[in-house]
Amino acid sequence: MRWPRTTAPAWPVHVGVLGLSVMACTAYTMASPEWRNVVFALVTTVPIITFLLALGAGHLTDRGPWLAAVAGLGFLSVGTVTWPDWIPDHHFGSAEGSTTELVMASAHLLFLVGTSSALRRHGRTDPGGLIDAALFGLCAAGPLWEGSIGPYLDPAAPPLGKALLLSDVLVLAAVLGCLVRIGVTARGARAPVGYLVLTAVLTLANDVVAVHADPVWTAQVMMLAYLTLAAAPALPTAPGVTEPGPAPAEVRHPPLRLLGAALCVNPLIAAIQAIRADGPASAVLPIATIIVVPLVVLRLRLLSMQRAAAERTLAHQAHHDDLTGLYNRRHIVARIDEAMRALDRGELAEVTVMLCDLDGFKPVNDRYGHQAGDLVLQAVALRLSAAVGRNGAVGRLGGDEFVIVQCGGEPLADRIAALVREPIEVSGGTVRIGASIGAATARVGDGADRESLIARADAAMYAVKARPATPAAAAA
Structure with a gap:
């Protein structure tokens, strides 16, 4: 029936x-x-x-x-x-x-x-x-x-x-x-x-x-x-x-x-x-x-x-980016300050700040649309979080710019760049992007502060971007 x-x-x-x-x-x-x-x-x-x-x-x-x-x-x-x-x-x-x-x-x-x-x-x-x-x-x-x-x-x-x-x-x-x-x-x-x-x-x-x-x-x-x-x-x-x-x-x-x-x-x-x-x-x-x-x-x-x-x-929204779930600008800066204070107290041996800017992201947005661009940002966020693990924190500054705080451990810039280059499935096809990463490390006794550390990482990132070859990682 x-x-x-x-x-x-x-x-x-x-x-x-x-x-x-x-x-x-x-x-x-x-x-x-x-x-x-x-x-x-x-x-x-x-x-x-x-x-x-x-x-x-x-x-x-x-x-x-x-x-x-x-x-x-x-x-x-x-x-x-x-x-x-x-x-x-x-x-x-x-x-x-x-x-x-x-x-x-x-x-x-x-x-x-x-x-x-x-x-x-x-x-x-x-x-x-x-x-x-x-x-x-x-x-x-x-x-x-x-x-x-x-x-x-x-x-x-x-x-x-x-x-x-x-x-x-x-x-x-x-x-x-x-x-x-x-x-x-x-x-x-x-x-x-x-x-x-x-x-x-x-x-x-x-x-x-x-x-x-x-x-x-x-x-x-x-x-x-x-x-x-x-x-x-x-x-x-x-x-x-x-x-x-x-x-x-x-x-x-x-x-x-x-x-x-x-x-x-x-x-x-x-x-x-x-x-x-x-x-x-x-x-x-x-x-x-x-x-x-x-x-x-x-x-x-x-x-x-x-x-x-x-x-x-509300607490999560106050500290995290809505799209990627990463820390927002305010909270990641607070995490850097917290790490620098721990460095001054001798609780950490070194603190590394990495600035990551995606390469080839705008063509993805132009060809596949902003929804595909959002999927790319979310995929990159997951890969950055997986690479850093418990030894640091990842935040999104805005657009396609990210910041990573690493408290000790092996350098991660090259590994992060390799992870970002892996293909990403979006609606309409598969895309590949790169990443320009600049890293700056502060150690006990350096006298560095948050502003100087970020400035050094930013300079290193733009140095990588200025190179004509495939984006890689640089340290400062």
């Missing part, structure tokens, strides 16, 4: 979802109680079919998250067939702590595994945004529970049933926040992510509808959730859900004041409940707060790591 390409239109899927939704809701409303169970069971198989077809056709290349979702759907279908009265008899959302709810919770756990796998991939490019989104979702779960679900449950509902229902609400709210964030950053996958967001919204809404409305409405909302879930893998851009593209150039995060206000919601509700003292304390607020705390700590840790990485980047 050949799946539509990513450039194919998505409207057939939208029309199909709309048509199936109208048909399913109409059939369920008009059917007898026995046939309603059949209609509902058939709807639960629709996402399984679309998931398996998309996986079988190779449309969903990252199979792990989608297979976890298929397993979760299988659990839900088995539960629907095994306990057909789950929704018609108003058991859904009643927090009874029954075997059915355990099976459904296991299905939701598999959905969470698949979602977490997809979120982990997106987290590589937007970890802070996903944590913020999960925090907003968890903070919104408290008011939703306290305002629409918890107070309307049967007072005799066991703690296990309430815990299972609460876990569904908390997980769905956190996942919903993360999906919204993915939809904001992953522009190429907004259509399938939009359907997944709609699925999460409908499922959360169903938790509210189940405690307020007739079971017929509960079943219809749940069927809509199944059908919107079925649409996600059917869309041509579905692979983008689990295969994030490159990080956006600018990632925006919510203002800290908005995040702080969201974090205050659950404690504020708890404070109001404590002041009013007109009923038993709810467990959702402490649980939600406990879950939020590690996420906040993780967010702070991430900010700390990002700040440390930024500081390292």
Whole structure:
């Protein structure tokens, strides 16, 4: 089976979802109680079919998250067939702590595994945004529970049933926040992510509808959730859900004041409940707060790591050349001063400064372009660094001029000149360049300083350049 390409239109899927939704809701409303169970069971198989077809056709290349979702759907279908009265008899959302709810919770756990796998991939490019989104979702779960679900449950509902229902609400709210964030950053996958967001919204809404409305409405909302879930893998851009593209150039995060206000919601509700003292304390607020705390700590840790990485980047940029990665002019001069001070203290026997100017570099730029010229400079930088090793430092003064500081050891000028002359592969061909190298050495007791040492090396380099023969190395 050949799946539509990513450039194919998505409207057939939208029309199909709309048509199936109208048909399913109409059939369920008009059917007898026995046939309603059949209609509902058939709807639960629709996402399984679309998931398996998309996986079988190779449309969903990252199979792990989608297979976890298929397993979760299988659990839900088995539960629907095994306990057909789950929704018609108003058991859904009643927090009874029954075997059915355990099976459904296991299905939701598999959905969470698949979602977490997809979120982990997106987290590589937007970890802070996903944590913020999960925090907003968890903070919104408290008011939703306290305002629409918890107070309307049967007072005799066991703690296990309430815990299972609460876990569904908390997980769905956190996942919903993360999906919204993915939809904001992953522009190429907004259509399938939009359907997944709609699925999460409908499922959360169903938790509210189940405690307020007739079971017929509960079943219809749940069927809509199944059908919107079925649409996600059917869309041509579905692979983008689990295969994030490159990080956006600018990632925006919510203002800290908005995040702080969201974090205050659950404690504020708890404070109001404590002041009013007109009923038993709810467990959702402490649980939600406990879950939020590690996420906040993780967010702070991430900010700390990002700040440390930024500081390292700034420090590197302050001392290094952007193109070649060698020391820049300011830092290489500082290294020369450091070596000269060590020479004065008797810690070094000699210090050699070499100035290297590339020969034949301009024709490379003129013939192959500046990109090829950059490749040549980078290749030369690597060769200079390899030749000097740990006994010195290499810097770029600018253009095609380099400076090498050598603290003792065998003379390197001839070796460097030979390395530079080796061929360099660039786009469009192979090039060869030369190098004019002037070296000057200061020894203990010479009384030389940095300026005089560089001046001698510069004079030696221009002496080499003035020779008509192939560039070689000279010493002064």
